[in-house]
Amino acid sequence: MKLLVIGGGGREHALAWKLLQSPRAARALKVFVAPGNAGTALEDGIENLPLSGIPELVEFARKESVAFTVVGPEAPLAAGIVDAFLAAGLRIFGPTRAAARLESSKAYAKDFMTRHGIPTAAHASFSAAAPAHDYLDKVGAPIVVKADGLAAGKGVVVARTPEEAHAVVDAMLAGGGSSHGEAAGIVIEEFLEGEEVSFIVMADGRHVLPLATSQDHKRLKEGDQGPNTGGMGAYSPAPVVTPMLHARIMREVIHATMAGLEHEGESYTGFLYAGLMVTPDGGVKVLEFNCRMGDPEAQVILMRLKSDLVELVEHAIDGTLDRIEAEWDRRTALGVVMAAQGYPEAPRKGDVIHGLPALLSAATPEKDFHVFHAGTADRGDGTGIVTAGGRVLCVAALGDSVRMAQRRAYDIAEQIHFGGCQMRRDIGYRAIGQKK
Numbered sequence: 001m002k003l004l005v006i007g008g009g010g011r012e013h014a015l016a017w018k019l020l021q022s023p024r025a026a027r028a029l030k031v032f033v034a035p036g037n038a039g040t041a042l043e044d045g046i047e048n049l050p051l052s053g054i055p056e057l058v059e060f061a062r063k064e065s066v067a068f069t070v071v072g073p074e075a076p077l078a079a080g081i082v083d084a085f086l087a088a089g090l091r092i093f094g095p096t097r098a099a100a101r102l103e104s105s106k107a108y109a110k111d112f113m114t115r116h117g118i119p120t121a122a123h124a125s126f127s128a129a130a131p132a133h134d135y136l137d138k139v140g141a142p143i144v145v146k147a148d149g150l151a152a153g154k155g156v157v158v159a160r161t162p163e164e165a166h167a168v169v170d171a172m173l174a175g176g177g178s179s180h181g182e183a184a185g186i187v188i189e190e191f192l193e194g195e196e197v198s199f200i201v202m203a204d205g206r207h208v209l210p211l212a213t214s215q216d217h218k219r220l221k222e223g224d225q226g227p228n229t230g231g232m233g234a235y236s237p238a239p240v241v242t243p244m245l246h247a248r249i250m251r252e253v254i255h256a257t258m259a260g261l262e263h264e265g266e267s268y269t270g271f272l273y274a275g276l277m278v279t280p281d282g283g284v285k286v287l288e289f290n291c292r293m294g295d296p297e298a299q300v301i302l303m304r305l306k307s308d309l310v311e312l313v314e315h316a317i318d319g320t321l322d323r324i325e326a327e328w329d330r331r332t333a334l335g336v337v338m339a340a341q342g343y344p345e346a347p348r349k350g351d352v353i354h355g356l357p358a359l360l361s362a363a364t365p366e367k368d369f370h371v372f373h374a375g376t377a378d379r380g381d382g383t384g385i386v387t388a389g390g391r392v393l394c395v396a397a398l399g400d401s402v403r404m405a406q407r408r409a410y411d412i413a414e415q416i417h418f419g420g421c422q423m424r425r426d427i428g429y430r431a432i433g434q435k436k
């Protein structure tokens, strides 16, 4: 059986690694990752494919009789990879381009939530700077300004002062060479206090299967300070999600979203990720939808998944997720991201990573950790593995408590070195606080 994972980050390393653990691996299971990274290249049973164009990927899947494809990142989804595979009669797990607008357009997502009464922060959308400035004068600060488009979690600024908010509006809408991309429009949104939770489900068009809960740390610096990133570390489960809150999220957010999509004649197949704020009054509001798994949430969630991911994805593609349940390791998984110098603004590439080979080849018998690669490359010139992207590695470990998982993850991470490495030392601190 041949499977294909699209993408080359830590999430895709985790997806491919977990697919490969299927009991079917005994019957010659092979997982291709396009393009993959230096870590996926090291895994037995995984092969990197240097392909990125959708037509080439369709052609490969057809020629090699790939049983199914799983899409990791948002960009190929927004580019219509699922539409192309389906048109070619190929099995693929991910939302169509239209369904993926829940992530690819903040304005679409906010309007969708408003139409269907899904709890979210109050907002207004703008495509010109002048009315946005007027609006800011009315609402004041703190306030959140978001670029309308895919920005890998980096097109969002929480402005603490009106001056900062005005400057961000200018940077996003009036050109000015900002790092926020050339936004076609922006969303200005009420600032929400609370604790963030990542709530990810698998959807098959009609049914949903919730995955284990998780939380990530989006800010670059310890104590959740500094600029937003794609995520500097994560853990699962999220202790803040009590069984009662879980039921509420399923009802008010997940089922409401599926019903809303159905009402509008859309159907959603794929991972659906609701980024939620648990507000001080115990309610939840949706910060954003992602039409994929989170990164680094995927790494910690998949470390805890005991069920066969191949079987789960097959049920999802066949529309029979109602017939299956997922089984989870009771332990906590915690992942620490090691990022390149200059991330997130301008990550430096080419730093040699030391301390890796021994770790990867000497996975402990109890298998309580895994080093997932993201921005890594092996140039094949004998230098070894070098940094090749913003987030370089995610060291994930299991433990009987958050603290133990944390200790284990940092024990491993501290053996790995590269020039300019940025690593937060406090991943999981909120959960440890709560468990006290």
Ligand code: AMP
Pocket (backbone or CB within 6 Å): 121, 144, 146, 153, 154, 156, 158, 189, 190, 191, 192, 193, 196, 218, 228, 275, 287, 288
């Ligand atoms: P988003 O990509 O929309 O999830 O935004 C990225 C990050 O910005 C979130 O994970 C939050 O940390 C923060 N953020 C976004 N929207 C809000 C909001 N309305 N209130 C407070 N923080 C927010």
Ligand code: GLY
Pocket (backbone or CB within 6 Å): 153, 216, 230, 231, 290, 293, 294, 295, 296, 297
């Ligand atoms: N870690 C947040 C994300 O994947 O969007």
